Amino acid sequence: MNDPIVSVRNLSKTYMQGKIPVHALRDVSFDVDKGEFLSIVGPSGSGKSTFLSMIGLLDKPTTGSVFIDGIEVTKATDSDAPRIRREKIGFVFQHFNLIPTLSALENVDLAMRFARVSKAKRRERAVELLTQMGLFDRMNHKPSELSGGEQQRVAIARAMANHPAIILADEPTGEVDTKTRDMIVELLHGLSENGQTILIVTHDTAVSARTKRIIRMLDGMIESDTKVEGY
Amino acid sequence: MFDIIFRNITQRKLRTGLTVFGIALGIFAVIVMGGMSEHFNQTFDRSISLTADKIRVFPEIGFGGGNLNESKAREVKRVPGVADAYGLLQAALDPESLGFFGGDVVIGVEPEKFPSLLKDTKLSEGRFLTVGDGYRTVLGSSVAREFNLKAGDEMQIKSKRMQRTSSITHARNFTVVGVMEYTGSFFDNGVLIPLNIAQKFYNRGDTVSFILAVPDPNVDAEDLSKRIELNVENIKTFSPEQLRKQIEQSLIVFTLITISAAVLAAIIGGLSVMNTMLMSVSERTKEFGLMKALGAQTRDILYMTMGEAAIMGVLGGICGIIGGGALVYYLNDFLASKGTVLFSVTPRLLVIALVFSILLGVLSGLYPAYRAAKMSPMEALRYE
Ligand SMILES: Nc1ncnc2c1ncn2[C@@H]1O[C@H](COP(=O)(O)OP(=O)(O)OP(=O)(O)O)[C@@H](O)[C@H]1O
Numbered sequence: 229m230n231d232p233i234v235s236v237r238n239l240s241k242t243y244m245q246g247k248i249p250v251h252a253l254r255d256v257s258f259d260v261d262k263g264e265f266l267s268i269v270g271p272s273g274s275g276k277s278t279f280l281s282m283i284g285l286l287d288k289p290t291t292g293s294v295f296i297d298g299i300e301v302t303k304a305t306d307s308d309a310p311r312i313r314r315e316k317i318g319f320v321f322q323h324f325n326l327i328p329t330l331s332a333l334e335n336v337d338l339a340m341r342f343a344r345v346s347k348a349k350r351r352e353r354a355v356e357l358l359t360q361m362g363l364f365d366r367m368n369h370k371p372s373e374l375s376g377g378e379q380q381r382v383a384i385a386r387a388m389a390n391h392p393a394i395i396l397a398d399e400p401t402g403e404v405d406t407k408t409r410d411m412i413v414e415l416l417h418g419l420s421e422n423g424q425t426i427l428i429v430t431h432d433t434a435v436s437a438r439t440k441r442i443i444r445m446l447d448g449m450i451e452s453d454t455k456v457e458g459y
Numbered sequence: 460m461f462d463i464i465f466r467n468i469t470q471r472k473l474r475t476g477l478t479v480f481g482i483a484l485g486i487f488a489v490i491v492m493g494g495m496s497e498h499f500n501q502t503f504d505r506s507i508s509l510t511a512d513k514i515r516v517f518p519e520i521g522f523g524g525g526n527l528n529e530s531k532a533r534e535v536k537r538v539p540g541v542a543d544a545y546g547l548l549q550a551a552l553d554p555e556s557l558g559f560f561g562g563d564v565v566i567g568v569e570p571e572k573f574p575s576l577l578k579d580t581k582l583s584e585g586r587f588l589t590v591g592d593g594y595r596t597v598l599g600s601s602v603a604r605e606f607n608l609k610a611g612d613e614m615q616i617k618s619k620r621m622q623r624t625s626s627i628t629h630a631r632n633f634t635v636v637g638v639m640e641y642t643g644s645f646f647d648n649g650v651l652i653p654l655n656i657a658q659k660f661y662n663r664g665d666t667v668s669f670i671l672a673v674p675d676p677n678v679d680a681e682d683l684s685k686r687i688e689l690n691v692e693n694i695k696t697f698s699p700e701q702l703r704k705q706i707e708q709s710l711i712v713f714t715l716i717t718i719s720a721a722v723l724a725a726i727i728g729g730l731s732v733m734n735t736m737l738m739s740v741s742e743r744t745k746e747f748g749l750m751k752a753l754g755a756q757t758r759d760i761l762y763m764t765m766g767e768a769a770i771m772g773v774l775g776g777i778c779g780i781i782g783g784g785a786l787v788y789y790l791n792d793f794l795a796s797k798g799t800v801l802f803s804v805t806p807r808l809l810v811i812a813l814v815f816s817i818l819l820g821v822l823s824g825l826y827p828a829y830r831a832a833k834m835s836p837m838e839a840l841r842y843e
């Protein structure tokens with residue numbers, strides 16, 4: 229069959245809180261196939277965010293490796309990491325994390341600037357994505373002039389900008405009401421239908437219920453990995 | 460990327476304004492102090508070039524200390540290689556002044572030596588002194604401007620004569636017969652009168668302050684200077700080279716003082732940029748973390764932060780140059796009516812000030828930028 233788009237092998241992360249070691253991840257291994265729409269759930273402190281930041285190269289694991297598209301990204305040097313983040317990863321955060329001084333369009337545009345995409349192409353892609361997110365008429369608004377749901381849609385558009393291999397979303401619906409939550413989940417669902425690989429960390433069972441695979445974490449380990457029927 | 464830098468700068472108007480003001484003050488000091496130093500250097504250069512060909516002969520005991528008899532000029536002239544030699548008598552125009560930089564000076568000179576002394580300096584009006592002129596004077600351009608005198612006007616000159624323990628001040632009217640063009644040298648502050656009148660007026664008998672010796676063409680001034688010293692008794696010579704060195708030394712001290720004052724001011728400006736940048740960088744910690752998560756490279760972030768600092772530097776530099784230039788312009792204008800000019804804002808100085816302001820911005824942005832760029836994206840994103 230197809231090679232997995234993400235492979236995690238024996239990943240461990242130990243933080244030092246003063247002199248006390250905190251084992252945020254303990255020997256985690258699993259694969260994600262292309263186009264999968266999966267969620268990671270589990271109690272607070274079980275290591276979900278830590279796990280996401282290892283895949284997204286925001287932090288280095290203590291031991292173990294992550295492969296994306298067959299490349300061992302955990303071996304990437306500090307100078308290679310930005311390129312891998314640009315080309316392979318799209319992040320969506322709980323707090324939207326848009327740059328407050330830039331408009332919606334510019335926020336999406338910024339992600340492509342770092343990838344040295346030409347100005348005309350950047351604009352074309354940003355407009356296309358924001359239109360797809362239903363924000364065509366909000367493009368020139370600053371984040372402070374947008375609702376939470378709109379901001380998160382801008383963030384999703386930004387995550388998509390460089391055609392990433394995988395989108396990593398850490399509690400993307402943590403700060404919006406249920407109606408907006410449903411809309412965001414539908415949006416992500418739609419993207420996954422088009423072949424986009426998406427990994428969501430969530431506390432919300434209504435969100436995980438929409439995904440096709442649920443990984444449950446506990447104390448830094450995978451407690452269960454359930455594929456939903458019909459996939 | 461430039462539009463983002465620009466956005467960040469304009470977003471925080473008050474803070475940017477204060478920072479730019481800090482730099483502007485520093486560069487302002489560079490322009491004013493530098494302008495002063497440039498002016499003295501220029502005056503010195505022009506003055507030297509006007510008298511570069513002549514050897515100065517002083518009495519052995521030192522500048523103006525001993526007495527130098529006029530007859531020594533004839534002895535100097537007899538030394539082989541000397542084309543001409545003549546004495547000058549020098550006195551401060553204002554007897555109360557200490558004769559510091561820029562003060563007006565009365566120079567007694569034999570009228571027939573004018574062409575040798577002043578080279579090709581022209582008159583803007585009137586005539587030079589001629590043999591037989593009495594209480595007549597030719598003025599330097601700055602003196603004429605200071606006292607608002609034209610050819611034909613009368614000028615009162617004072618002299619202070621020591622008589623045992625007390626001094627008596629005499630005053631005399633001199634008729635202005637000519638005014639010299641602006642030369643940029645110390646002759647602009649000169650009041651030229653006939654030597655014999657000067658000796659009488661200042662009660663100096665037949666002594667002079669110093670003698671100028673003009674070497675024959677193709678005679679080396681340095682050699683000749685030594686030969687004069689060997690051949691004529693009780694005198695000391697200053698070759699053009701020695702004179703240049705002597706003045707250069709005192710100018711270096713002056714230049715150092717002015718430049719260090721200016722640099723100090725500019726460094727304070729630099730610190731204000733550094734402070735602002737540190738603040739704005741730590742405020743945007745999360746933003747930089749996010750940019751890294753989006754794939755920004757270290758150099759992208761360096762470029763953004765350094766660019767911000769550099770632009771503030773340039774803005775400050777431009778404001779400082781305009782402010783300093785304006786002050787210098789008005790001060791010069793004002794001082795000109797008092798007979799002096801103090802500042803020259805040369806192109807060289809402008810370039811230095813601008814380069815300095817950019818450097819200042821960049822250097823003081825360096826550390827904050829480095830801090831922003833080196834942050835781990837994870838840490839930065841967790842930062843609240
Ligand atoms: N930078 C850090 N330094 C020290 N300890 C950390 C750090 N980041 C996470 N931890 C610890 O690691 C464990 C896992 O944290 P993590 O943020 O991954 O949990 P989580 O599952 O995302 O929780 P939540 O649902 O509350 O977001 C926690 O005990 C946390 O305190």
Ligand SMILES: [Mg+2]
Pocket residue numbers: 276277278398
């Ligand atoms: Mg978390």
